[in-house]
Amino acid sequence: MSRSAEKVPEDMKSAEGAPRHPSAAEQQWVEQIPTPTLAKAPERPIGADTGVNRNPDGTARFTTISGVPVDRLYTPADLPADWDQHVDRYVGQPGQPPYTRGIHATGYRGKLWTMRQFSGFATPEETNQRYKYLLENGGNGLSVAFDLPTLMGYDSDHANSEGEVGKCGVAIDSLEDMEILFSGIDLEKTTVSMTINSPASVLWAMYLVVAEQQGADWKKISGTLQNDILKEYIAQKEYIYPPAPSMRLVIDTFEFGALFTPRFNPISISGYHIREAGATALQELAFTIYDGVEYVEWALRRGLNIDDFAPRLSFFFNSHNDFFEEIAKFRASRKIWYRLMTERFHAKQARSQLMRFHTQTAGVSLTAQQPRNNIARVAIQALAAVLGGTQSLHTDSYDEALALPTEEAARIALRTQQILAYESGVAQTVDPLGGSYFVENLTLKMEQGAFDYFDKLDAMGGMVRAIEQGFPQKELAESSYQYQRAVETKEKIIVGVNDFVVEETSPQILYIGESVRESQTAKLKRLRARRSNDDVARCLSALRRAAAQEPQATPGKISGANTMPYILDCVRVYATVGEICEALRDVYGTYEESSWT
Numbered sequence: 014m015s016r017s018a019e020k021v022p023e024d025m026k027s028a029e030g031a032p033r034h035p036s037a038a039e040q041q042w043v044e045q046i047p048t049p050t051l052a053k054a055p056e057r058p059i060g061a062d063t064g065v066n067r068n069p070d071g072t073a074r075f076t077t078i079s080g081v082p083v084d085r086l087y088t089p090a091d092l093p094a095d096w097d098q099h100v101d102r103y104v105g106q107p108g109q110p111p112y113t114r115g116i117h118a119t120g121y122r123g124k125l126w127t128m129r130q131f132s133g134f135a136t137p138e139e140t141n142q143r144y145k146y147l148l149e150n151g152g153n154g155l156s157v158a159f160d161l162p163t164l165m166g167y168d169s170d171h172a173n174s175e176g177e178v179g180k181c182g183v184a185i186d187s188l189e190d191m192e193i194l195f196s197g198i199d200l201e202k203t204t205v206s207m208t209i210n211s212p213a214s215v216l217w218a219m220y221l222v223v224a225e226q227q228g229a230d231w232k233k234i235s236g237t238l239q240n241d242i243l244k245e246y247i248a249q250k251e252y253i254y255p256p257a258p259s260m261r262l263v264i265d266t267f268e269f270g271a272l273f274t275p276r277f278n279p280i281s282i283s284g285y286h287i288r289e290a291g292a293t294a295l296q297e298l299a300f301t302i303y304d305g306v307e308y309v310e311w312a313l314r315r316g317l318n319i320d321d322f323a324p325r326l327s328f329f330f331n332s333h334n335d336f337f338e339e340i341a342k343f344r345a346s347r348k349i350w351y352r353l354m355t356e357r358f359h360a361k362q363a364r365s366q367l368m369r370f371h372t373q374t375a376g377v378s379l380t381a382q383q384p385r386n387n388i389a390r391v392a393i394q395a396l397a398a399v400l401g402g403t404q405s406l407h408t409d410s411y412d413e414a415l416a417l418p419t420e421e422a423a424r425i426a427l428r429t430q431q432i433l434a435y436e437s438g439v440a441q442t443v444d445p446l447g448g449s450y451f452v453e454n455l456t457l458k459m460e461q462g463a464f465d466y467f468d469k470l471d472a473m474g475g476m477v478r479a480i481e482q483g484f485p486q487k488e489l490a491e492s493s494y495q496y497q498r499a500v501e502t503k504e505k506i507i508v509g510v511n512d513f514v515v516e517e518t519s520p521q522i523l524y525i526g527e528s529v530r531e532s533q534t535a536k537l538k539r540l541r542a543r544r545s546n547d548d549v550a551r552c553l554s555a556l557r558r559a560a561a562q563e564p565q566a567t568p569g570k571i572s573g574a575n576t577m578p579y580i581l582d583c584v585r586v587y588a589t590v591g592e593i594c595e596a597l598r599d600v601y602g603t604y605e606e607s608s609w610t
Contacts, residue, residue, distance in 0.1 A: 038088050056085075078335035078505070079293035080495065081458070087450035093457075104348075104453070107443040110355075112347040113456065115402040116367045120443030121434075127405035128430045129206055131373065133158030133183035134417045135529045137193040140183040144198060146420060152427055154236075155198070156206040156407060158182035159216070164251045166212045166594030169533035179529035181417070182208075186537055187589045191219040192226070201229035205236035206281065206371065206405075211253040213240035214266055214577055215593045218584045221274070237278040237327055237371065240266060243304040243476055244283045246606070247485045248290035253594060256477050258601035261564070262576060263308065264315050267322045268566060269577040278327040280308065281371060287485075288331035289377045291493020294342045297331060298459060299466035300476075300485050302349055306467070307476040309358055316566030319358050323365035332394040332401075333375040339394070340446060341455035343401025346370065348456075349463050372398035373407040379414040383509035383517050387411035392429050399439055400446055406430060416522035481607075540587060548586040553596045555579050560600040 075083040089096070096103060105111050108118030117123060130147050132155070133140050144155050159182040162174035168186045169178045178184050185191060195205075200223065209216045217238050224234050242259040245252040252259065263280065270279035284292075284301030292300065305326060312322055328346065332339050350368035354360040374394035379387045388411045395408050408426040410418035418426070434440055446452045473479040480486070499505040506512045562574035571578065576597075583593050 038090055039086055042086065042088075077294070077338040078333060078496075079295060079338060079492075080499075081293075081295075081338065081455075087454055089450065091450050091454045096453075103457070104344075104447060110366070111351040112367065113344050114444040114447050116347060116369065118443075120402070121399070121440035122443070125434050125440060126399065126403055126430075127154040127204060128152050128427060128434075129154035129156045129204070129371065129405045129407055130423065130427055131156040131158050131206075131208065131407045132418070132423065133160075134523065135179040135183065135525050136532055137183055137185065137190045141194055141196055141198075143420070143423070144194075147423065147427065148198070148203070150424055150427055151431060154204040154206065154405060157194070157208060159207075159209050160184045161251075163212065163216070163590060164209065166215075166253050166590060166598075168537060168589050168591035169530055170537050171591055174530065176527075178527075178533055180525050184529060184533050185216065185219070185590065186533055187540055187587050188219050188222055188584050189536070189540055189587065190533075191216075191223050195220075195223050195227075199229075200224040200227055201233050206239070207236070208239045210239055210242050210245050210249075210251060211259065212590055212594050213238050213242075214262055214580050215584070215590055217266065217279075218577065218580045222581065222584050231274050231277075233276065234274065235276040237281045238266065239283060239329070240280045241283045241304065241329075243307060243480065244286050244301070246480045247287055247300060247304075248292075248489065249286040250606070252604055254597065254601040255604040256480065258560075258597075259604075260308075260311050260477065262597075264312050264317070265564065265572075265575045265577050267308075267312050267325075268315070268317060268564075268572060268575055270325060271317070271321045272569075272571055275325070278325045278369075279322075280325075281327050281329040282308065283329040285329050285331045285373055287489065288333065288375065291489045291496065293492050294333065294335070294338050295459060295462045296466075296485075296488055296492060298342050298346060298349075299463040300488075301328060301330070302346065302353070302463060303467055303470050303476055305350070306353060306357070310475065313358075315564065318568070319354075319360045320362040320365050323354065323358075323360050324362060324367075328368060328370035330370050330372050330398075330403075331375050332372050332398040332403075334378050334390060334394065336393060336397050337446075337452055337455060339397040340401045341452055341459050343370070343372075343398070343403065344444075344447075344452070344456045345459035345463065347402070349460055369404050371405040371407070372401075372403040374398070374409045376409055376413060379409060379411070380507065380510050381414040381519075383515065384411050384414060384520060386509050387414070388425060388429070391426065392433075395429055395433055396437070396439065399433055400444075402444065412520055412522055415519060417525065419521065419523050422520075483607075537589065540589075544587040549583070549588045549592065552579070552583040552586050553588060553592060556583055556593065556596050557600055560597055 077083060104113040107115040107120055130152050132143050132147060160179050161177040161181055162169060163185050167174050169184050207216055221231060240263055242252060242263060246256060266279040270277055282301055282305045284297040287300050288297040347368040351366050354366045360366055374391045378390055391408050395406060398406050408429045410422035410426045412418055412422045470476060470479050473482060473484060500507055500511055503511050556579040559574050559576055559579045564572035564574040566572055580593060
């Protein structure tokens, strides 16, 4: 079975530093333009004219934000010669394979995307109030941001937590905090996404127990657990354990979720943080989807059936500033995943073949200089996500380059989505840019480029092996360097940063003080005094024993060594995040990235 993409015709490719050979139709168009017109209006230079952004013939070399050359004109000659005869194979129709035009036949005419605003700060009490504020203002999904100690599996009173408690998200130490976080919020009716990775199964267990306490049916609750440890090794670096046991914990959630929480996504395979670390649009697409390939391979080796877990795999992409490149990326992602699931993994169920994804606007694009300009950036990025067919969307607040969002900034971010949904008209038709010569050309190139990366990663033995060799890390480092160089030489213009600079007063920001750590530490002290510490020790010991065993899948039943039931037992007796993660550290150890060249 061939894993390569449908090949992009040679005359569609643009070599680095040189324009492609124009088609006969395009050449004829150029020849019809009066010479004085071209002489009076030559193509403008891009940013500072250093020579890097010029073609060999001296004309301006326009590129996407990722450095992909963009031609002056796109015509039918920029699509495969058999495009008209095989358009169903290349793009299909909405709701039909290969899903380039969307996974739902009615698009947003049937159901708008979920407006899921990412939020979390300080104590669970304060974040609970922010969630209620967002829901009252028209948000219809929640997304939990956790603080750094929680992300790294430490309690708020641990020495390593000092100075970070509640700063970049909400502090969650125990089931008690999760109970407070969702107090007054019906979890059977509210979809919840949780951005947590190394301790993902611990926080998910806490969420499930709170739902249980509310009387919610686990089979009806819906939401998403990020739980994507591979992108941590590639980009964000918030890992605890070595790759192999980390992957084992992820697959435990796949197995548990397929049996007990059929509407909840146990993973959100995330390109967002890969892009934030400096990846190009293509690298984000390729590494994210191949991470998905790696998770599927590990689940199959466990003995799970592809159609039991694949319908609940979800993805999470970044939406950056280059409008058409982002739309092409989203459109290509669905076709690539369909081809992988059908040709590589032979999934039979239609739902297994669908690429479902959440999108967040690009935090890395936000500027501390002239921060209100970020409102326009976010609107453009959100529009690209919607035209690309996202299932849910978070719009960044304009002040996030300075601090966590204020209430006002968070409301403006939500209103941006509502204006797109109800005033812009973009939700009235499905894939409105489908058929654009430029967009279809970019989409095909994205597909081809992704499969080229897949071939390299396959040859390395998969993503875990590639990470150990430092391949994706080096790719990101190089692309990040090239982009930063272009900004510093003004080949790429960032409005308000390297051009159009003015002095401006910073807006009022949200400040999180050390009182959060004091509050959480006092709460932990009271918790440890009133709970049964004997029960905690017993449950943690059972978890260590299960984690040390090799799980074996049994169709229709949970593996005896699956860690999720044992983590749930720990949570129910109010063991803390730090205690549970420390028990797993006892078994798995910790990971330090080796140097690579």
